[in-house]
Amino acid sequence: xxxxxxxxxxxxxxxTLLFSSTIIAQEKKSFLQTxxxxxxxxxxxxxxxxxxxxxxKNLAKESLFFTYSNLKFNKQNEIIKIxxxxxxxxxxxxxxxxxxxxxxxxxxxxxxxxxxxxxxxxTLEFTFTDSKSEKKSF
Numbered sequence: 001x002x003x004x005x006x007x008x009x010x011x012x013x014x015x016t017l018l019f020s021s022t023i024i025a026q027e028k029k030s031f032l033q034t035x036x037x038x039x040x041x042x043x044x045x046x047x048x049x050x051x052x053x054x055x056x057k058n059l060a061k062e063s064l065f066f067t068y069s070n071l072k073f074n075k076q077n078e079i080i081k082i083x084x085x086x087x088x089x090x091x092x093x094x095x096x097x098x099x100x101x102x103x104x105x106x107x108x109x110x111x112x113x114x115x116x117x118x119x120x121x122x123t124l125e126f127t128f129t130d131s132k133s134e135k136k137s138f
Contacts, residue, residue, distance in 0.1 A: 040110030042121055045078040045103035064088050078103040084118040091115045
C-alpha cells in the first residue's frame with residue numbers, strides 16, 4: 001500500500017513539473033515575440049493634448065518613456081509642429097516634425113527590436129470626395 005502511494009506521488013510530481021515548464025515556455029515565447037516583433041502606436045495630426053496624455057500612459061505600460069514639446073496647432077486644430085522624445089532601457093530617440101505650417105504626418109512611436117523609435121509612418125493614406133462633397137480619408 002505504501003509503495004502505491006509513493007508511485008502515485010512521484011507520478012503526480014512529474015506531471016506537475018512537466019505541465020508547469022510547458023506554461024512557462026509558452027509565456028516566455030509570447031514575451032519574446034512581443035519584444036522582438038515590437039509594437040508601435042500612431043500619432044496623427046488630429047491628436048489633442050488629452051490624446052497625447054493617454055498616449056503617454058499607454059507607452060508607459062510598455063516600459064517606454066514618452067514626452068513631447070514644441071507643440072503647435074493651426075487654426076483647424078491640427079498639429080503642425082511637435083518634438084517627440086521616446087526612451088527605453090536600451091536607447092532613446094528625439095525627433096522634431098515640422099514642415100512650414102503643414103500638418104504633421106502620421107508618426108509611429110514605439111519599440112522595434114528593442115530600440116525606441118519615433119518615425120514618420122510609411123502607410124499610404126487616400127483621400128477622396130464622396131457624392132455629398134465630403135472628404136474621406138483612409
